[in-house]
Amino acid sequence: MTGNAAANDALLLRLRCFKSDYFPLHQQRFQDLVAEGQHPKTLFIGCSDSRLVPYLLTGTGPGELFIVRNVGAFIPPYGGSHGLHGTTAAIEYAVLSLNVERIVVCGHSQCGGIRAAYEGVPDEAVALKAWLKLVQEALLPVQPSPEALRRTEQRSVVLQLERLMGYPMVRRAVEAETLTLHGWHYVIEEGEIHIFDAQHGDFVPASLASNCGTGPYQPYVEHDGQVICD
Numbered sequence: 001m002t003g004n005a006a007a008n009d010a011l012l013l014r015l016r017c018f019k020s021d022y023f024p025l026h027q028q029r030f031q032d033l034v035a036e037g038q039h040p041k042t043l044f045i046g047c048s049d050s051r052l053v054p055y056l057l058t059g060t061g062p063g064e065l066f067i068v069r070n071v072g073a074f075i076p077p078y079g080g081s082h083g084l085h086g087t088t089a090a091i092e093y094a095v096l097s098l099n100v101e102r103i104v105v106c107g108h109s110q111c112g113g114i115r116a117a118y119e120g121v122p123d124e125a126v127a128l129k130a131w132l133k134l135v136q137e138a139l140l141p142v143q144p145s146p147e148a149l150r151r152t153e154q155r156s157v158v159l160q161l162e163r164l165m166g167y168p169m170v171r172r173a174v175e176a177e178t179l180t181l182h183g184w185h186y187v188i189e190e191g192e193i194h195i196f197d198a199q200h201g202d203f204v205p206a207s208l209a210s211n212c213g214t215g216p217y218q219p220y221v222e223h224d225g226q227v228i229c230d
């Protein structure tokens with residue numbers, strides 16, 4: 001590509017900026033991570049939504065988060081399906097090989113995946129249609145009002161945490177207290193992460209929460225007494 005053509009390729013220019021501006025400032029960190037390997041303590045499972053930026057939210061950088069993202073931040077059941085599940089593979093690798101100390105499941109406001117679970121997707125999107133079944137149990141028998149969508153986003157986070165506990169290596173590590181689970185709901189428009197508190201069965205804003213974890217594993221009970229997961 002000629003210089004002039006490159007000037008019109010904004011993404012190419014950003015790649016060059018990374019090398020010329022960012023990398024020199026952090027070169028040692030990258031080289032240490034190569035020499036010593038990665039030892040992230042956190043597996044971050046988040047929605048693919050472009051507005052969810054895990055490094056910004058958590059103030060982390062290279063080497064700190066092992067990240068898997070998908071539509072909705074859903075977790076397939078362990079061993080329950082025989083497709084090619086990148087999310088399942090990432091969970092197994094993070095827990096068994098990287099020995100992560102925490103797993104964050106992070107949903108968010110205005111989630112298109114949750115909305116699509118109510119409204120449907122084009123017939124051609126066969127994988128997406130099947131994928132959205134992973135949130136079916138969290139859907140409410142109502143029209144998807146903003147309030148219902150918000151509650152569903154949060155119910156989904158809890159449902160995915162429940163599924164995580166169906167992974168034998170996750171359950172084992174949680175019970176051995178070497179691994180903690182964290183259910184988060186990020187409200188984009190407020191800049192607030194709401195953290196699932198298993199003891200109270202509710203989401204608490206990070207600005208008011210005593211810790212960023214989900215606490216002892218318990219069934220999720222909503223305020224109206226409905227238990228959505230066994």
Ligand SMILES: [Zn+2]
Binds near residue numbers: 047049071110111113
């Ligand atoms: Zn989303």
